[in-house]
Amino acid sequence: MELVDTHCHIQSSDTQAVGEEYTQQLWRKNGNPSGDDLVRGAQAAGVTRLICVGCTLEDSQLAIDFASPRSGCWASIGIHPHEARHYAGAANADALIDFAALAHADKVVAVGECGLDFYYDHSPKEAQVEVLRFQLELALGADLPVIFHVREAFDEFWPIFDEFNGHGLRGVLHSYTDSAVNLAKALERGLYLGVNGIATFAKNPDQLTVYRDIPLDKLLLETDAPFLTPHPHRGSINEPKRIATVAEFLAGLRGEELEELARATTANARQLFDI
Helix, strand or coil, X not given: CCEEEEEECHHHCCCCCCCCHHHHHHHHHCCCCCHHHHHHHHHHCCEEEEEEECCCHXXXXXXXXHHCCCCCXXXXXXXXXXXXXXXXXXXXXXXXXXXXXXXXXXXXXXXXXXXXXXXXXXXXXXXXXXXXXXXXXXXXXXXXXXEEEEECCHHHHHHHHHHHCCCCXXXXXXXXXXXXXXXXXXXXXXXXXXXXXXXXXXXXXXXXXXXXXCCHHHEEEXXXXXXXXXXXXXXXXXXXXXXXXXXXXXXXXXXXXXXXXXXXXXXXXXHHHCC
16 A cells, blocks of 8 residues: 655754754654654655655755655745745845745655645735745746645635636645635635645544545645644654554545555645656
8 A cells, every 4th residue: 555645844853953943843842853764664654755845945945955865755845824924025035036946956846835824923914925926926837736725814815826727726725624615616726635634633523524525536645744643643743654544544534445545645646746
């Protein structure tokens, strides 16, 4: 059985001064496990491919550096909506130029995670919109799919997406936990849905129904490691090997054979990201 972790942040697992700050702090709190050990653990669990997802310019470069020499690893370059304030406006133009240059690096297979997050107010809405538009233009210019982070912001997100749709825009809604209404809108636009450990401890029946209703040919698996550790491993740091736990849970929830779900989600990942 072959599985793919389409979204993890293990590039900063054993660093001391590089990477997205909050992610790095969580790795440090848990002893800075070796990136090679995390990859080996994933492979032992049948996770043969994984994508390291950047959240800042530096974190994206780190993802590239991590993935480049490692078989089965790829990188996505992104500016997280929480970080948008550091990249918006004329004063930050040079940082965006440097960021755009990463799109053509070896083993870069996507742009993101990027999007809108109005649940928190780490960056002004205007800055988030500006930086999202920049990344959508970059993705289209480089012919790369997009890993979207959208939280409490779909009303604002869909009009922006639709401005760029029709020009080859494609991607995945990372860590999908939203409504059946927005699931339908995503499917109408050809988007994939990323599901992670949240599903294993979700209590809302409507949310579980959404997980059942994602078409198998639009489902992707992810860990978001080191975050969102699935049940029954809550209380420990998350790792790419936990994709197997997510897959087992979803197969049971959806009434599908585990091998069938693994085969389909792996094919979906390979098709979207060309890995």
